[in-house]
Amino acid sequence: QQQVKQSPQSLIVQKGGISIINCAYENTAFDYFPWYQQFPGKGPALLIAIRPDVSEKKEGRFTISFNKSAKQFSLHIMDSQPGDSATYFCAARGGSTLGRLYFGRGTQLTVWP
């Protein structure tokens, strides 16, 4: 059973546009929600993360919106650039500082110049 559901599977955005990726979860014990960016042949790199006591976090062009009551969180990439073209994974940590991460299925983002 997929603990974290991610959509869309793929996304095509024009340069300068906004990319939005959504995730949903069921387990209320999750305590940490990171987003990872992965380029081909590389390990995932942390992009931005949020904890459930915060509704929004912004770092540069990247924003996480978190809705605890709906058990949903989303990544917004403002002013999308071709260099943002990558696979993005949302994840949730299982309620422990040393806990495993549960990953979404990933979103392949393509930003056209």
Added chain:
Amino acid sequence: GAVVSQHPSRVICKSGTSVKIECRSLDFQATTMFWYRQFPKQSLMLMATSNEGSKATYEQGVEKDKFLINHASLTLSTLTVTSAHPEDSSFYICSAPSSPGQGYSNQPQHFGDGTRLSIL
């Protein structure tokens, strides 16, 4: 800089060979490490949790005799793919969570760069 080092980055070998992949935490102690497998255009699939000083915990469907994990020290975990076959070809990634107080409160989990394993 990288806080988790994974080696080698790429391995190509013949069927039947055993392959060892190392995962090192460079500047913090990791009592737990995670091993993932990733197929093309798919998500990371957790294979096992490596525990320093005790046996690894394997996810359902992962053969523990096929994928041997050793966590011999607080900074090193190894994954050995025994008698590898073409179907074991994949991208293997390790990660290590850091504990509060180790100076990584903004990024509590660190990933290696992965190992591309190709079995001929």
